[in-house]
Every structure is written in structure tokens, then in C-alpha cells.
Amino acid sequence: MIKVSVFYPSRPGAKFDMQYYCEKHIPMVQQRLGAACKQVAVEEGIAGAAPGTSAAFIAMGHLYCDSVEAFHSAFAPHAQAIMADIVNYTDIEPTIQISEVKV
Amino acid sequence: MIKVSVFYPSRPGAKFDMQYYCEKHIPMVQQRLGAACKQVAVEEGIAGAAPGTSAAFIAMGHLYCDSVEAFHSAFAPHAQAIMADIVNYTDIEPTIQISEVKV
Numbered sequence: 011m012i013k014v015s016v017f018y019p020s021r022p023g024a025k026f027d028m029q030y031y032c033e034k035h036i037p038m039v040q041q042r043l044g045a046a047c048k049q050v051a052v053e054e055g056i057a058g059a060a061p062g063t064s065a066a067f068i069a070m071g072h073l074y075c076d077s078v079e080a081f082h083s084a085f086a087p088h089a090q091a092i093m094a095d096i097v098n099y100t101d102i103e104p105t106i107q108i109s110e111v112k113v
Numbered sequence: 114m115i116k117v118s119v120f121y122p123s124r125p126g127a128k129f130d131m132q133y134y135c136e137k138h139i140p141m142v143q144q145r146l147g148a149a150c151k152q153v154a155v156e157e158g159i160a161g162a163a164p165g166t167s168a169a170f171i172a173m174g175h176l177y178c179d180s181v182e183a184f185h186s187a188f189a190p191h192a193q194a195i196m197a198d199i200v201n202y203t204d205i206e207p208t209i210q211i212s213e214v215k216v
Contacts, residue, residue, distance in 0.1 A: 013156055017169075032216050052216035053116055057181065059209035066120075066210050078160065106162035107169050113135050113155035 011111040027099040046084030049074040114214040121172040130202040149187030152177040
């Protein structure tokens, strides 16, 4: 299983509409990817490790697929529509990575 | 539910022993935190978003707890032992953040 993670770095004054992200963007991505998307997850950064410190990422979204190839095949036809929706909830440029689920 | 994420940034020449991390470190953390730790997850970074690019994080570990307070109470008595084990699998200084699970 692989996990595609989208990290939105915290930045003073940045916009991030968590409600839109959870209720519109993620369901749209899930619907577009269809059966290739096995699971989704969303988190909101609330703190750093030590009390009183802030989170490096204001938000993270994750998609689980069977393989990198399965993700790319399912994502490519919808990449433009999915990317075009980003401005509707944030002005942050995300960091994206693909990981292998080990545990 | 909250998620404590530990991100290990990729860096040329960095050491990260994924086998030790999955088979020794994470089980030890889980055992020390006891019932406060509801779930664990580990991922290994394999690529950036675009084919041919590399992952920002070589590894990520996640602990799920009911609340920030539950995590801190369970972690504090074992912090020293857990931190002391890090040199056994990596020389990377991790970024840690606490997030609220939204989806």
C-alpha cells in the first residue's frame, strides 16, 4: 500500500479553509480517483512537540492506493480539475510525497 | 483523536534503519505509552509528486491518542528512554507535530 501525502506548511497570514477541504475537495478527489483510492485521511496541525510551539503543517491530506502506478493512472486524467480546485481553499503551495506504508 | 507525527527529513548521507525503527523503536514506544496509544503508523518516503523526484521525508512515524493531554501524560515518564533510542536508528533530527484527525 502506498500513501500520497499533501503537506500544507504553516505560514503567517496563510489561508486554509478546512471545512471546504474536508467537505468538498477531498470528497471530489476521492470520487475522481474512484476504486484506486482505498482510503483518505485529513489532519489539522495544532501544535509542535513541546507545549506552546506551533505545528510545521497547518493541514495534511493523505490518499491510500495499492501502488504508485495505480495512483498515477487514476490521478493523471483528473490532475487539472483537482489542481484547479486548490485555490478554493488555500493559497499555500503544498509539499507532496509518496510513501510506502510499512506499519 | 489526535495524531503525533514524527517527520525525518531526507538528507544526503543520512542514516535511517527502517527495520530497527519498525521492529524495535515503534514497538517500544507503543509498549511504553500503553493504552494511551490507540494506533501507530510508519511510512517510508519513496518519491515526490512528479515521477523522478525524491521524497521530502525519508520516514514518518505516527502515534494516535485520544487527546494532547493523554499523549503528554503517557509520554512524559518515558521521554528520556524513547529519545535515547533515536541514535540507534537515525542521525536525522526529526520535526514533530501534533494534529487533530479531521477525516
